[in-house]
Amino acid sequence: MGVTKTQMFTEEQNDLAQFFKVLGHPARVAILQYISKQNTCICNDLVEEIGLAQATISQHLKELKSIGLLKGEVEGKSMCYCINVERWSIIQNQLNTFFNTTKSNCC
Amino acid sequence: MGVTKTQMFTEEQNDLAQFFKVLGHPARVAILQYISKQNTCICNDLVEEIGLAQATISQHLKELKSIGLLKGEVEGKSMCYCINVERWSIIQNQLNTFFNTTKSNCC
C-alpha cells in the first residue's frame, strides 16, 4: 500500500529507519557534502551546484532539518545552513551502535 | 515527479544514498536485528516475528540482498538468510567515511 506500518515496530527501529531514509537520497548526500566544503552556504549556491530547482532544494533542506542534521540561520535576505555538528555525531553514534550490535551468528 | 535524477550525482553519492535507502525502512531494520539474534533464520520465522505478510517479508529480504547485506542459502525446503559480515563491515566503513569527511566549517 505504500504505507509503512510504523506501529508494528519499536521506536528505536522507526528512528533508525528515519535517519537512514533521510540520508537515502543522492541530492541530500550531495547537499551535505557541499555544505561541508563551504564556509558559508546559502540555498542559492546549492541550486547552482546541484542543478535542481530552487523549490526542490528547499524541500530537501527541510527534510535534513527535520532530523536535526542541519540548522539554518537567517542572515539578512538569505539563509545560512550549517551542519549541526553535535547532532551529526549523535546520529553517527546511533548508526554505529546499530551496525555493531547487529552481528551475524547464523548457520 | 517522484523520479530521482540519478545522473546528476556522482557514483559515490548514488551508492551511499542507495545503502541508506535500503536501510531506511523499519521492517528491514527489524529483519536485520532479528536475524542477528538467531542462529538459524528462515523467512517463515520472520513472518511471525515481524507481522507482515509472507510476500512482503520476501520483498524486503530481496532488497537487503540487493546491496549484499544478506546472503541466502537453500536448506532443504527453506532458506537460511545470513548477514554477510564482510559486506556489512565494508558498508559500515563507507558510511563512517562519509560521516567523518563531511564536517562543518560553516559560519
Added chain:
DNA sequence: TTTTAATATTGCAATATTACGATATCAATG
C-alpha cells in the same frame, strides 16, 4: 509421482516521494 511446506514472483491498490512552476513571505534597499 502426488502432496506438502517454504519461499519467490506477479499483479494490483493505496500511499509516499520527487520535482517543479507559481506564489507567498520577508528582510534589505532604494
Added chain:
DNA sequence: CATTGATATCGTAATATTGCAATATTAAAA
C-alpha cells in the same frame, strides 16, 4: 512604501514504494 533578492510553501504531475492476495516454484516427504 515599492522594489528586489532569497527562500519557503502550495499545488500538481509523474514515478516509486509498500503491502498483500493469488499464484508459481522448488525440494523434501509421503
